[in-house]
Amino acid sequence: MPQDLARLVPPPMRALLKRTVNRFGLEVSRDPFARRLVRLCDALGVRSVVDVGANSGQYARLLRSAGYDGRILSCEPLAVPFGMLHAAATGDAAWDTVRTALGRETGRVTVHVAGNSYSSSVLDMLPAHVDAAPDSRCVGHEDVPMTTVDDLLGGEVTEPVLLKMDVQGYEAEVLAGAEKTLPSLSIVQAELSLVPLYGAQPLMDEIVRHLDDRGFAVWSLEPGFRDARTGRMLQCDGIFVRRDLVPG
Secondary structure: OHHHHHOOOOOHHHHHHHHHHHHOOOOOOOHHHHHHHHHHHHHHOOOOEEEEOOOOOHHHHHHHHHOOOOOOEEEOOOHHHHHHHHHHOOOOOOEEEEEOEEEOEEOOOOOOEOOOOOOOOOOEEHHHHHHHHHHHHHEEEEEEEEEEEHHHHHOOOHHHHEEOOOOOOOHHHHHHOOOOOHOOHHHHHHEEEEEOOOOOOHHHHHHHHHHHHEEEEEEEEEOOOOOOHHHHHHHEEEEEEEHHHHHO
């Protein structure tokens, strides 16, 4: 809400509105996440973002709206959202798209397609996820190409890069295919589950430990998917910075 309009809303009403949207995992802030992330990219000289699990391009558009004008490589395996992603990137010379899933090896994989598309995963969705978001239930399956981060980027990178993963429980598999690249990345953004939402997925503590063992420190945790019935947070986004780049 613009600041001049916000002044017209009584403080109790502003507080109520903020609590209401926060129940759904949304953020009301004068310093929103995307703007803070772009400032971090600027501070570390990051001019390349690898957007894994891009869906229809929401993340890239968010970065652009926050002022990021560097390169973006968006990867999305499913045909329908990839079509929307590719269309969104048209006309942006610094935004490239690839139709592929990312995992521990190159080949093909079957994705369980969710009704809302952005909850689609290689892994089976568990009842806890469907109960919290009924529109996310599986509505079909799609056989898609898969590659690895190492193959996509050619192993070690020589410039500051942010790797973002929104892969619905498949984070460990993506990281397994990034062993050569990971030590040279500057920032990793990963969706972290606090409770099991997909079959055989690693939870937040395992992903944090994996990245910590490889030299990445937790920079921030951002609110994510909540169960609107109870207010319990089910997922958050973790921002990790390579430890030798953390000030002090």
